[in-house]
Amino acid sequence: MLYDRIVRPALYRVGGQDPEVVHERTMAALAGISRVPPVLSALRHHYAVDAPRTVFGLRFPNPVGLAAGMDKDGRALRAWPALGFGFVEAGTVTRLPQPGNPRPRLFSLPRSRAVINRMGFNNDGAETLAERITANGTPGVPLGISIGKSKAAPIENAVDDYLFSLRTLYPHADYFAINVSSPNTPGLRTLQDKGALTELLAALQRESAKLAGEGTPTPVLVKVAPDLTNDALAELLDVCTAHDVAGIIATNTTLSREGLDADDVATGQEAGGLSGAPLTERSLEVVRFVAKETGGSLPIIGVGGISEPDDALRMFDAGASLVQLYTAFIYQGPALVRRIARAAR
Template sequence: MIYEKALRPMLFRMSGGDAEEVHEWTMRRLAGISRRPAALSALRTVFSAQAPRTLFGVRFPSPVGLAAGMDKDGRALPAWPALGFGFVEVGTVTWHAQPGNDRPRLFRLRGSEAIINRMGFNNAGAQALAAKLAALGPLGVPLGISLGKSKVTPLEAAAEDYAASYAALKDHGDYFAVNVSSPNTPGLRALQDKDALGDILAALRGGKPVLVKIAPDLTDHAIADLLGVCADHGVAGLIATNTTLGRGGLAPSDEHLASQAGGLSGRPLTGRAREVVSFVSRETGGRLPIIGVGGIGSADDALRMLDAGASLLQVYTGLIYHGPGLVRSINRAVAARS
């Protein structure tokens, strides 16, 4: 409540309302906290919770993770477990460092509790992230690493691009997510095609669990085809879902932003993300672990996502609108149900 009543209004007014500037300000503060053991200890006292589970050989102290995109370059990694996250996914990282798309590229849709982004995988590159993770050492919770294709790499060389990033980072991640579903890199979603995806998965060898992150805009038939490729290559799990190109469910106050290019996340995605999770769970007989992400803004949303078939959860947009109290409330609700 303190976050929603006091801190969020202040953040949303900062820098003239420029969402990316506020994100950078927040990341700098969290990076500073990450270097202060006393501050981390204080946060753990308030936010930590235990509801452990083990999936694909990895033990998660609680089911709520930070989704990729918030901390692309691992700038504030120690802060996230202190805020109650049971795992953290960094990235999306690419083999080549890249600045991403032109700004502005991040927009808040306040009435819809949503965000549109067209960041374009801005990151310092896989080798820079590997050096940072090597210096940091163990995080204390599982670390996922989201891999994407460099913009300069042609689609026909995508498998080699993903494999180069994986080779540089495989000793540092507890699992790896293959991001072929962002709408903000030209042609990337074509890599969800079964032949292209099969080539990428075949190139990622090294023993670490590999998951695939899919778009909510796929048809059931396309998802079923994708699941067949995942089964053929021994994929450890699925992340459902990424942002959507759809613009349904926006509040009237946000309709003027509907024409902005990019992926939509947050409250308008809640129902569709849950539908995809439910479909995947049914198609696989509940045997394939699913990380459910998309529009989780309350403990009730989280429990319904778990009921749909998710084994773990991720939040991003919900954190922006509701603060770290959201993570604590979800963890407590899950623990109470156990």
């Protein structure tokens, strides 16, 4: 209630209603909070919920994570557990620093409880993220790092591009999310095709084993698009299973515009990926399909349209081991994290 009545309206007043400016101001505030231990402690006391789970060899204090895209450059890693999250996914980060697509590129659809973005992997680059984590530390909960292809890298050089980010960030990640499903980088989704994905995963897993030495390799997960057909998704899962992928993140944003409120239809024509409540049923369908296709042997992080504790519980019932929030967190704040974590006990 405090977030809805005071914090979010204040952020929008400061940001002049531009969603990306609001996001930038929020990240700056959270980065500041990350450097003040007494504030972190007070927030943690209020929001943190203990509901532990162990998934792909990692212990999560609760199963509610922050999805990639919120803290691309790892500026506020210590703040997220204090707001109740049981794990954090930074990124998506690329080998090369890049500005992303021209503004405006982030659009709120409040009646639909949705967001459209065509950010285009704007980030400071893998090396800068590694330096920032070295300087500021990890969040104290499992840290996933989402890696993607630099826009400047030709698709035929994609493997080398991903490998550079994997090597650079390997000492810092508890798991890697391989983003081959964003709709906002030209050609990226072709990496979900069988041949391209086979080459990419084989290279990443070889490199991960090499970097781990005699230790256990860092888990590699693949994030999939909700727009794949069942046949294409089944083929992708065969490749993932053959290359010992540790899990699937289902799903990324969608190109569909189904389920928008009439008041949001005009804004809904903006290009980019749609996230939020309109994605709920499709994300559930994908999670259910992945669980059935793999016989429950491949852990799933469910993400997409989780706006209430019941949405998360449906994700768990469909086969997800963990869930992630992004859009609903923007609209509802950390109280939602606490509510879902409590429901998941």
